[in-house]
Amino acid sequence: MAALHEDDFPEPVGADEQRIETIAGAVKTILAELGEDPAREGLIDTPKRVAKALLYLNQGLNQRLGSAIGNALFESDNDEMVVVRNIEFYSLCEHHMLPIIGHVDIGYIPQGKVLGLSKLARIVDLYARRLQIQENMTQQIAEAVETATGAVGVAVQVRAAHMCMAMRGVQKVESETITSRMTGQFRDSAATRNEFLQLVAR
Numbered sequence: 001m002a003a004l005h006e007d008d009f010p011e012p013v014g015a016d017e018q019r020i021e022t023i024a025g026a027v028k029t030i031l032a033e034l035g036e037d038p039a040r041e042g043l044i045d046t047p048k049r050v051a052k053a054l055l056y057l058n059q060g061l062n063q064r065l066g067s068a069i070g071n072a073l074f075e076s077d078n079d080e081m082v083v084v085r086n087i088e089f090y091s092l093c094e095h096h097m098l099p100i101i102g103h104v105d106i107g108y109i110p111q112g113k114v115l116g117l118s119k120l121a122r123i124v125d126l127y128a129r130r131l132q133i134q135e136n137m138t139q140q141i142a143e144a145v146e147t148a149t150g151a152v153g154v155a156v157q158v159r160a161a162h163m164c165m166a167m168r169g170v171q172k173v174e175s176e177t178i179t180s181r182m183t184g185q186f187r188d189s190a191a192t193r194n195e196f197l198q199l200v201a202r
Contacts, residue, residue, distance in 0.1 A: 019051075019055065020048060020051045020052060020055070021048075021051075022051075023047075023050070023051035023054060023055070024047035024048045024050070024051040025047070027046070027047040027050045027051060028047040031043060031046065031047070056129075057090075057091075057092055057129055058092070058129060058130050058131065059129050060125065060126045060127060060128065060129035060130040061129075061130045063126055065123070065126065065144050065147065065148060068119060068122040068123050068125070068126045068144075069115065069116075069119050069122070069123075069148050070119070072115060072116030072118075072119045073113050073114075073115055073116075073148065073149070074113065074114050074115075074116070075112065075113060076110055076112065076113060076114040077112075078110050078114060079109065079110060079111070080109070080110075081107055081108070081109055081192070081195065081196065081199075082107065082108055082109075082110060082114060083105070083106070083107040083196065083199050083200065084105070084106050084107075084117055084120050084121070085103075085105040085106075085199070085200045086103045086105065087103060087104040087105070087106065087120065087121050087124050088102075088103055089101075089102060089103070089104055089124050089125065089128040089160075090102075090128065091128040091129065091130070091131075091132045091134075091137065092130075092131050092132065093131070093132070093133070093162060093163070093164045094131035094132055094133055095133075095164060096164040096168070097131065098162070098163040098164045098167060098168075099163045100128075100132065100134060100160050100161070100162050100163070101160060101161050101163075102134075102158060102159050102160025102161060102176075102177075103158070103159050103160070104124050104141065104156065104157070104158050105155075105156070105157040105158075105159075105196075105200035106120050106123075106124075106141065106145060106154075106155070106156050107154070107155040107156075107186070107196040107199070107200070108145055108146075108149055108151040108153065108154045108155070109151055109152045109153045109184070109185055109186075109192070110149060110151055110152075111149075111150050111151055111152045112150065113149055113150060114149070115145070115148055115149050119148075120145065123141055123144050123145060123148070124141060126144070127140040127141055127144070134158055134160055134162070134177055134179050135179050137158065138156050138157075138158045138179040138180065138181045139181050141156045141158075141181075142154045142155075142156040142181035142182075142183055143183075146183055146184070151184065152184045152185050153182075153183055153184030153185030153186040153187070153188075153192065154181075154182075154183045154184065154186065155180070155181070155182050155183075155186040155193065155196045156180065156181045156182075157178065157179070157180045157197075157200060158177075158178070158179045158180070159176055159177070159178050160176065160177050161175070161176055161177075162175070162177060
């Protein structure tokens with residue numbers, strides 16, 4: 001995943017100047033309490049940059065499922081499994097506000113409607129861009145896909161590295177957390193579930 005420079009963050013949803021200034025003031029206080037000099041050259045613009053970055057990284061809180069899907073729901077006779085794998089995401093752990101970085105695999109079995117493929121990635125971002133725990137995000141994505149499509153089954157698998165484990169605490173850099181959520185036919189049929197898992201494992 002390509003790294004974003006702090007000046008590359010798009011303007012976040014709901015980023016009015018008052019919110020930016022309020023968050024920036026809090027960041028300036030944090031810097032001072034850490035023993036830094038917020039007035040030194042390298043940090044003068046840091047509070048505002050951090051404020052914009054945090055608003056961007058949490059903008060899923062200000063969005064609804066309908067805004068992620070738009071009008072990209074199409075009639076279809078297809079009743080075979082649709083799978084999109086390796087959807088990149090980044091989030092922030094709600095316990096330490098440290099990054100969670102990983103990939104999501106999504107499968108669903110349509111029932112008269114299919115969703116534009118890019119909208120699955122937008123659904124992932126909708127729930128990743130907020131303070132999160134991976135277990136909840138996995139369930140939220142599955143429920144959103146099921147709600148949007150009316151599918152007879154949805155499968156979601158999330159694989160992620162948690163910086164709260166790598167940078168602090170146990171400091172296990174190579175660890176990966178895997179969570180899954182299966183509904184409908186994916187939960188009821190071992191064959192359907194195994195087909196999905198084989199497809200995303202390739």
